Amino acid sequence: xxxxxxxxxxxxxxxxxxxxxxxxxxxxxxxxxxVVNSLTLAVRHVPxxxxxxxxxxxxxxxxxxxxxxxxxxxxxxxxYLFAYFIVGHIGFRLQPRAALTLAALCAVLCTVxxxxxxxxxxxxxWTLGFTTGIPVLIGMLNRSRHRAVMAALDxxxxxxxxxxxxxxxxxxxxxxxxxxxxxxxxxHSLAGINMQLELADALLDTGDLEKVREANQKAHSMVxxxxxxxxxxxxxxxxDALPLxxxxxxxxxxxxxxxxxxxxxxxxxxxxxVTQNLLRIAQEALTNAARHAPGGEVAVELTYTDTSMTLAxxxxxxxxxxxxGVGSGMGLIGMxxxxxxxxxxxxxxxxxxxxxxGGWQVEAVIPG
Numbered sequence: 538x539x540x541x542x543x544x545x546x547x548x549x550x551x552x553x554x555x556x557x558x559x560x561x562x563x564x565x566x567x568x569x570x571x572v573v574n575s576l577t578l579a580v581r582h583v584p585x586x587x588x589x590x591x592x593x594x595x596x597x598x599x600x601x602x603x604x605x606x607x608x609x610x611x612x613x614x615x616x617y618l619f620a621y622f623i624v625g626h627i628g629f630r631l632q633p634r635a636a637l638t639l640a641a642l643c644a645v646l647c648t649v650x651x652x653x654x655x656x657x658x659x660x661x662x663w664t665l666g667f668t669t670g671i672p673v674l675i676g677m678l679n680r681s682r683h684r685a686v687m688a689a690l691d692x693x694x695x696x697x698x699x700x701x702x703x704x705x706x707x708x709x710x711x712x713x714x715x716x717x718x719x720x721x722x723x724x725h726s727l728a729g730i731n732m733q734l735e736l737a738d739a740l741l742d743t744g745d746l747e748k749v750r751e752a753n754q755k756a757h758s759m760v761x762x763x764x765x766x767x768x769x770x771x772x773x774x775x776x777d778a779l780p781l782x783x784x785x786x787x788x789x790x791x792x793x794x795x796x797x798x799x800x801x802x803x804x805x806x807x808x809x810x811v812t813q814n815l816l817r818i819a820q821e822a823l824t825n826a827a828r829h830a831p832g833g834e835v836a837v838e839l840t841y842t843d844t845s846m847t848l849a850x851x852x853x854x855x856x857x858x859x860x861x862g863v864g865s866g867m868g869l870i871g872m873x874x875x876x877x878x879x880x881x882x883x884x885x886x887x888x889x890x891x892x893x894x895g896g897w898q899v900e901a902v903i904p905g
Contacts, residue, residue, distance in 0.1 A: 544578035547618050551575070555607075555614030563610050570607040574619040577603060581626045590631075597627050597639060604669075605646035609654065620647055620669040628676020629683070636673050644670030713874065726763035729828070730756050781812045785819060785837060792823055794835045802841030811903060814875040815848050818883075821868050822850035822899040832856030833896055845881075847902045851888060854895035872899065879903045 551571045557564040577600035580588075588596070604620040624643050628636045648666030655662040737752040782804055789797045819837065826835055833853040840847040869885055876883040881903040888896045 542579075542582065543622065544575055544581070547578060547615075547622060548575035550615050550618065553614075555611045555616050557612065566610050567607065570603055570610065573603045574600065574607055574623070578619065578622055578626070581630075585630065593630050594635060594639075597623065597630065598642075601627075601639060601643040601646065604643065605650055608647055609650040617647070617665070617669065621672050624669055625672035625676040628673035628678075629680045630676075633677060636677060640670040640673035644668075710878070726759050730759045730763070733759065781807060781815060782839065784812065784816055785839065788816065788819060788823070789835075789837060792827070794823070794837075797835050797837050799836070799838045800841075801838065802846075804841060807846070807905070811879055811905075814879055815901065815903070818872050818875055818899070818901055819848060819850055821872055825868060826850070826852035826897065830855040830896055831858070834893070836893070845902055845904050847900060849898065849900040851893045851898040852896045853888075853893045872901070876901050876903070 548571065551574070552558070555567055555571060558568055559565060577596065580596060585593075600623045601620075604616075604623050607616045607619060620643055624640050627639050627643075630636075631639065644667050646666075647669045648663050651663035651666045657663075733752045733756040737749045737756070740749045740752060782798075782800055785798055789795065823835065826833060830852045833855050835850070835852045838847070838849040838851075840849075872885070873883055881901060883899065883901045885899045886897070888894055888898050
């Protein structure tokens with residue numbers, strides 16, 4: 538069954554039951570007042586934003602007068618229904634003070650009309666007039682509930698907008714992370730491979746096949762190193778990646794630096810994003826050590842404290858000829874960006890004392 542608007546039901550009941558109805562005298566007055574009251578109720582379906590508060594007050598006041606007038610001229614039927622429904626809508630549309638005032642006015646008018654019509658000896662009819670003001674409380678309750686629902690919807694929309702903005706920020710962050718990963722894995726290696734291939738091409742004209750072969754072998758070794766780094770990048774991005782200590786150990790073993798990791802403090806689980814970023818920092822530091830200090834000793838220290846964790850990568854001076862080529866200069870920038878995402882700090886510079894004097898060190902401190 539389709540929903541039938543309340544004003545239509547009340548109007549139909551009024552035309553069916555109210556007496557007298559006709560084309561003249563009181564019958565015509567009743568018909569006109571039924572139409573006026575029906576139109577007053579029909580406006581209740583117009584959104585609040587379309588009618589100003591002042592116009593709403595005037596319209597409902599006019600409706601109260603029309604409802605009381607209909608009760609005064611009719612001799613039977615459900616004329617009082619208009620008063621009940623109009624007063625109920627008064628409680629929904631108006632502020633509490635204005636609603637209660639207008640509802641009291643309706644109750645007084647209906648009581649006075651019925652009092653003078655039936656006399657003081659017949660208590661039931663004119664006492665019933667007081668009850669026409671009661672629906673204002675129902676209207677006020679519905680108003681409060683409606684406001685609560687609208688507030689909840691506004692809050693939900695705000696939360697949705699915030700979630701969308703957060704998702705967009707996360708996308709931008711992820712793009713930055715992918716850009717750093719692409720750089721860390723490919724930029725250095727491809728630049729070195731390109732340099733060696735250009736060198737081999739240039740040496741072909743000299744006929745020095747030994748140097749051509751050497752450049753070609755270096756390019757091959759760089760390709761193998763790039764593949765190894767790509768594998769570690771995929772490993773770091775996987776959800777089922779190993780814990781940080783095990784991952785660092787495997788990374789050092791695969792790069793030829795067995796037993797180079799020292800762990801201090803109580804090992805604990807850390808979020809996956811911390812593990813991924815620290816692995817990439819360690820990978821970049823080891824790549825730079827292999828490029829700028831080939832043959833140099835490498836040491837990695839992972840220190841856990843109650844409030845932070847520290848990753849330090851140190852390498853000694855080169856023991857073989859350095860042929861690093863021209864780097865992009867983005868390696869340290871990428872490491873700083875990763876540490877900034879974790880709200881930590883990073884320092885990088887030459888080692889001036891100790892067994893690694895003359896080498897390089899990178900130290901990242903992450904809170905938590």
